[in-house]
Amino acid sequence: MSESYGDERANIVAETSAVDQLAVIPATFGAIAFVVGWAIVFRWISVTDTLAGIEYATLLSIGHLLAAAVLCAVGIFSTTGIVDTEPDDSTGLFTALAFGAIAFIGVGLTASQTLGTGATVWFPTSLVAAVLVAGVVLGVPEDLGVTLPVAAFELVVGLVVLTDVIGPSWVWSPNGFSASFVGPIAIAAFAMVGSLLCVWAGTNASKGFGSRGRELGAYALISTYAVALLAILALLIIFVVQNGLNQVLKGAQLWPFKLPFVLNGYGLQYDVNGIFPAIVGTVWLVVGAVVFAVPLAVGAAVYLTEYADQGRFTRIVETATNGLWSTPSIVYGLFAFAFLLPRIQNDVTLLTGQLVLGFMLLPLVLITSREALQNVPDEYRDASAALGVTQWQTIRSVVLPAAIPGVLTGIILGIGRIAGETAPILLVLVREPFSASTPSVLGSFHFTATAPFITNDALLGPATALPYQLFAVITAGVGASQEFGWGTALVLLCVVMFFYAIGITTRIYFRKKLRQ
């Protein structure tokens, strides 16, 4: 809906005032300080590094002070009527409470840590300060209530950093916590909190306060956060790629094709140790889980959607399925350890791993298949029934084919999930995580004269898997093998992301098709 109204409103509110020009300054400072704060946290820059001969700490504090001054001016211009704004009479309860909370924390920390007062002094003091701040913000018109508290915060923060009260060498070790807080982290935290406040107050003021100002302020705040979140999650992936790529490409060449890390085993005979056995192990785990779980899940989904009356029975099954879906993976592992392991060879086996992952896959596929079947329009079933086709024929030839894309999507996403799981197979799959040989499941079937008449040493023997191997790198103690771990992490990430990407793409494609 927002798209259709946005343009027209922009036409109505076209005039600009001096306030928007001025308010851009704190908003811009906020955006810059936010990035600088993160850069300090990520240690890309240090607070003592210099830009144009001035330390970042000093630059930031000057920015804080500048923002404080400008916001103060904006508030005063607006309230004295020098510029035209449309503030509400009160600032609003939520904003007042937020500023009260900031005052509580600030005064509380100063009183208890800097002045060293006991709880009987600092608690009432900071409570009074909080109530005072909240009351004042609530009482004054919106233009003052938005700008002045932020300006006050910026002023205090700027002065504290500029006068070196909290400088790069400052350390605070609070009582009762193992951690110490050092100056650079405090400066970065000030920069981030201050910058968010500045972005909010600046954008709010630039629209002349009022409901439109609040809208822009909130949108700017949330958008800043969203961009930061996406950037951090993207950095996470880039970080893994950056660290793992060297290892994955070690000794690789295009012609004749060689990718030793991916295609070798782990042992003395290899010049580059690789993870091929783990990849094959993961593939077999997934294949086994799919063979076990998908028929059950799809069958159950068909029964629940097509045959069962919607009532208590279906609701119980639904609750059970959702319960299975949310059961922690380590609980599946424990269950397999207690139930499956003693019954299958009484030892770690590939088959047990496949079964336990199948148990996990079952609810994932069941829920998505059910959704897919429910999304098949009833007209299809009615039309088929009207032609005299029996219920089973209808399900087989009309309903199931129509639901196949949804079912497939569910299976693919489920595979992505279980392929990366470590906890369930932790207790039941592996004897030697760094293995030289790959399990050859297809070649190991043997017929015997006694029950169970058919055996498979590969299925009934231990295997290894990608996520387990990564875990083993960690427990074995890093150091020399850390590179190996990054490589494994990258390959695992690629495998899982591959399944997710296919699953999500097909889902988007078929949803679009359905809507046409």
Next chain:
Amino acid sequence: MSGASTTQAVSRSVAELDWSARIAGLVGALSLLAAFAAFIVRPGAVVFPAAVFAAVALYGWFTYQAETARSLTFLATASTLVILGVITVYLFVQAVPIARRMGASLLTSSTWDVHANRYGLATMMWGTLITTIIATLVSAPLGVAGAVFISEIAPKSVREAVKPAIELLAGIPSIVYGFIGFVVLNSYMMDLFRLPTTGSLFIVGLVIGVMALPTVISVSEDALNAVPNAMKDGSVALGSTDWQTTKSVSIPAAISGISAAVILGVGRALGETMAATVILANVTTLPEPLYDVFGNTITLTSAIASQYGVAAGRPMQLSALFAAGVVLFIVVLALSIVSQTIERRMQQTLGGEQ
């Protein structure tokens, strides 16, 4: 359907069948039961009844396909109940010895003493509680804000790119997060926050919170998206800004879906194993003082994952680990039921004529 009508329906469908089908059905059902019983008691013998069942199913498929299909899908449905039942039974049975030995102090005692053979879960429960609280403080507000951004603020083109990207990020395996936490964050915290040991509840909570974030965003976004456009348009038509509409119409209307998403995130955080196991040093003592979130302790999940190996020769310790599993299982199941109830209520409120 109620029990009586189920019986009626079954007897009606049985009455419609001829004799050979009835016998086949009976043989199939008995052989399946026998196979299940054999797997529990004597797994080696499971092949015989299983073969009989397969033969009956094949016979049924070629003679009475419709009935066979119906029975097989019913069996598949029943299997989900059976699986949940078997998981419950086996977890509880394994946890009985330690519950007998410790009584109520199993949940309140913080001793984890291998020599005295006494194990209490209080330390692990505290660790899980703290990490879950931190993770929820991270994932709930940020998750809802992210959902508001995607569904209400972002332009259409951005939304269509960001939503799948977020779903993709939900797939990053937890062991990868754990590896990053172990290699990078632990040394970062020791370096910059001067922690005395590697690993802290704070970092685990933070990592788990970030890990749960995409799920919370994605599910809350679905809830916000499910709010009928008519409601939003009505608000805008009355002169509200988009933000006022979001704040006063969309979020309140979707609040049950959003809370279901948050509960889902809490469940994820509770059950998260690998990140906690590899980041924490898994010491079985409570942090001193209790509220020291930078302290190093253990969670229910990491206790299981880090101790099952050493517990192999000590039945009581193993039983205590199963008790930890039971606690996790019950809490997560309860959360799942609560979130389903909330979601069902949302469907009733929003499911009216649009």
